[in-house]
Amino acid sequence: MVSFQKLLTTVFLALAYSESATATPRPVSAKHSTHRLRQVTRELAIETYHPPSSFEASSGLDHPLSKRADFSLKDATVAFVESHLSLGKGALTYKSGFSGEVAHHAYVKQSHNGIPFANAVANVAFNKNNKVVSFGSSFVKPKVIASSAPSITREAAIASAEALVGGKYNDHPTTLEYVVKEDQSVVLTHVVQIENEATGAWVEAFIDAHSGALVTITDFVTKASYRVLPLQKEILTQGFETLVDPQDLTASPYGWHATSTTNYTTTAGNNVVAYKGSTSSTTAQSSTGLNFVYTQSATTAPTTTVNVNAARVNAFYVVNSIHDLAYKYGFTEAAYNFQTYNFGKGGAGNDAVLVSVQDSAGTDNADFSTPADGQAGKMRMFLWDLTSPQRDGALENDIIVHENTHGITNRLTGGGTGRCLQTTEAGGMGEGWSDALASWTEKTSSAVPDYVLGQYVYNHAGGIRTYPYSTSTTTNPLRYSSIASLNEVHDIGEVWANILHNVYAALVSAKGWSATARTDPTGTEGNIVFLHLFIDALSLQPCNPTLPTARDAWIQADVNRYGGANKCLLWKAFASRGLGTGAANHVDNTAVPSGC
Structure with a gap:
C-alpha cells in the first residue's frame, strides 16, 4: 500500500489521497486566497503571491461608451475599467x-509603459443589452515599479530559468x-516556459529582468465504434460497451478523427491524441471503417498489447466526450477550448489534448x-500498483474526467491564460470542480446518491477522498469553515466539491433531471x-477566486442566464x-438574502 507520506513527496499531485478524518488539524492559514507554496525542485521551494481579487455583480450598469450606436x-x-478604477490612459492592456x-x-491586464502585469x-462581463453585470479585479496600487528597460538579456534569463527550475526552455x-510582489513593489521579468520531460514539470518562470533571480512561477500541471466504458459509467466492472458514432458533430464537425488537413485511422484527431510513450504511438483501428474494438483482459498485466489498446481507446473516447459535452455548455473555440483546428470560430487553435496512458513517469x-x-x-x-495485476487509471472514467476538467476550469478562469487558479484556495477549488463534474457525468437518474471517486484503482469502496460526497452532514461533515484547518489543495477541494454536490441535489430536487x-x-x-451555471460562472469569477467569490459568480450566472430564478435555491x-x-475568512455563515 502506498503511504500518504510518499504521495506528499511527489511534487505534482492531482489525485492525492486525502488525509484521515482523525489527522491532527493544521494551523489556520490566512494566505489561501493569495499565496501558494510551490516545490519547484527537490532543492527549491517558492511561495508564490497573487494580489487579492474582488468580485462585483450588478443588475446592469452603463459604461462610458454606452451611448455609442x-x-x-x-x-x-x-x-469601463479605466473609469471604474479611476485609471489614466495606458494603465491597462x-x-x-x-x-x-x-x-x-x-x-x-494592468500595465505600465506598455508592459502588462x-x-x-x-x-x-456584459449582458446582451451591453450593460456591465460583473467585474472581477486584482489590480493594485504599486509602491515602486522597476525600470521597463531590462538589464539582462532574454538568453540570460532562459539560462537562469533552466538552471533554477531544473528543465529545458521549450x-x-x-x-x-x-x-x-507581496510588498506591492513591481518587478520587471522575462517570462520563460520550462519543461522537464522526466518529471512532467511544466512551468512559466518569471525571471527578474534586472537581477536574474526567480521571482515567481505559474505551474501548468494540475494533478485524479469504440469498445469503451460509456461516460455515465465510472469503473470497468460496470461493463464495457461498443458504441457506434458517439461523436457530437455540432461540437466536433469533422468527427473525432480528422483535422482540417489530416484524416486519422488511429486514436488521434482534432480534439485529442491518446498514446503511450510518444504521440506517434497511438492505437490503430481494429478493422476498417474506424472500428476500435479491443477487449480488455482484467487478469493480465495492463501493459499487454490488448490492454494498452483498450486504455488508449477509452481515454480517447472519454476526453473527446468531455470536449463535446463542455462545448455544448459554452467551452467553445472562442472561449479558449482545446482543438487543433478552430473552424474560424476564434481562439488560438493548435492545442488538442495530448493523453499519455500508462505514462512511465509515475504510479x-x-x-x-x-x-x-x-x-x-x-x-x-x-498505472496503480495497489493490486496484482496493476490497474490502469485510463480505465476509470472518473479519473479521466477529473483530469480533463482541470483544463476546462484553468482555461475559462481568467480568459485562457492558465494562470488564474494558482493560490492554495483557488487550486483547491480546481480539484473540487473536477470531482463535481466527474460526479455529474455519472448520474443516470434523478437520484443523488453519495459519490465516491477512485474506488477501482485504489481497490477500496471508499475511494481516495476523506468522505463520500453527500447531502448528509453525518456522512460528510465538511463545510466552508473546514478550510480553516486545511492547507492542501485536494483537502480544500473536497469542501468545494461537497458544497457543489449539495447545490446539484437542490437543483435536481426542485427542477427534475434530464436523461x-x-x-x-x-x-x-x-x-x-447546474452545468450551465458551473460553466458560466468560471468565466465570470475573478482570477484566483475564493469560495465566496466563486459562489457570487454562480449567483450572477443565474441572473445572466435565468433572470435570477434560482437565487434563493442557490443561496440556501x-x-x-x-x-x-x-x-x-473561512468562518461559517448560514444567512441568506432577505426574501429567501
Whole structure:
C-alpha cells in the first residue's frame, strides 16, 4: 500500500489521497486566497503571491461608451475599467474576449509603459443589452515599479530559468511582464516556459529582468465504434460497451478523427491524441471503417498489447466526450477550448489534448497541464500498483474526467491564460470542480446518491477522498469553515466539491433531471441548470477566486442566464454548508438574502 507520506513527496499531485478524518488539524492559514507554496525542485521551494481579487455583480450598469450606436467589447471594457478604477490612459492592456450565449466576457491586464502585469488582472462581463453585470479585479496600487528597460538579456534569463527550475526552455516565445510582489513593489521579468520531460514539470518562470533571480512561477500541471466504458459509467466492472458514432458533430464537425488537413485511422484527431510513450504511438483501428474494438483482459498485466489498446481507446473516447459535452455548455473555440483546428470560430487553435496512458513517469496518480490557449493540454494517466495485476487509471472514467476538467476550469478562469487558479484556495477549488463534474457525468437518474471517486484503482469502496460526497452532514461533515484547518489543495477541494454536490441535489430536487443533458443543454431540468451555471460562472469569477467569490459568480450566472430564478435555491444550498451571505475568512455563515 502506498503511504500518504510518499504521495506528499511527489511534487505534482492531482489525485492525492486525502488525509484521515482523525489527522491532527493544521494551523489556520490566512494566505489561501493569495499565496501558494510551490516545490519547484527537490532543492527549491517558492511561495508564490497573487494580489487579492474582488468580485462585483450588478443588475446592469452603463459604461462610458454606452451611448455609442455600435458596441465594441474591447473599447467598452477598457473605458469601463479605466473609469471604474479611476485609471489614466495606458494603465491597462486588453488581452482577449468572447461572446457566449448570455454574456460578453473580456479580460484585461494592468500595465505600465506598455508592459502588462502578469498577476494584476481584471475581467468584465456584459449582458446582451451591453450593460456591465460583473467585474472581477486584482489590480493594485504599486509602491515602486522597476525600470521597463531590462538589464539582462532574454538568453540570460532562459539560462537562469533552466538552471533554477531544473528543465529545458521549450521554445515558446518569451515575454516581458511585470510581477507584483507581496510588498506591492513591481518587478520587471522575462517570462520563460520550462519543461522537464522526466518529471512532467511544466512551468512559466518569471525571471527578474534586472537581477536574474526567480521571482515567481505559474505551474501548468494540475494533478485524479469504440469498445469503451460509456461516460455515465465510472469503473470497468460496470461493463464495457461498443458504441457506434458517439461523436457530437455540432461540437466536433469533422468527427473525432480528422483535422482540417489530416484524416486519422488511429486514436488521434482534432480534439485529442491518446498514446503511450510518444504521440506517434497511438492505437490503430481494429478493422476498417474506424472500428476500435479491443477487449480488455482484467487478469493480465495492463501493459499487454490488448490492454494498452483498450486504455488508449477509452481515454480517447472519454476526453473527446468531455470536449463535446463542455462545448455544448459554452467551452467553445472562442472561449479558449482545446482543438487543433478552430473552424474560424476564434481562439488560438493548435492545442488538442495530448493523453499519455500508462505514462512511465509515475504510479498511483494522474495529472493535467494547462498552458495558455494555443498550447496543447497534456494529460498523464499512470498505472496503480495497489493490486496484482496493476490497474490502469485510463480505465476509470472518473479519473479521466477529473483530469480533463482541470483544463476546462484553468482555461475559462481568467480568459485562457492558465494562470488564474494558482493560490492554495483557488487550486483547491480546481480539484473540487473536477470531482463535481466527474460526479455529474455519472448520474443516470434523478437520484443523488453519495459519490465516491477512485474506488477501482485504489481497490477500496471508499475511494481516495476523506468522505463520500453527500447531502448528509453525518456522512460528510465538511463545510466552508473546514478550510480553516486545511492547507492542501485536494483537502480544500473536497469542501468545494461537497458544497457543489449539495447545490446539484437542490437543483435536481426542485427542477427534475434530464436523461439527455449530455447532448441537449436546452432543457430546464436541474442537472442542465447546474452545468450551465458551473460553466458560466468560471468565466465570470475573478482570477484566483475564493469560495465566496466563486459562489457570487454562480449567483450572477443565474441572473445572466435565468433572470435570477434560482437565487434563493442557490443561496440556501450554499448556506447549508456555511457559505451564506456573511461567510468570509473561512468562518461559517448560514444567512441568506432577505426574501429567501
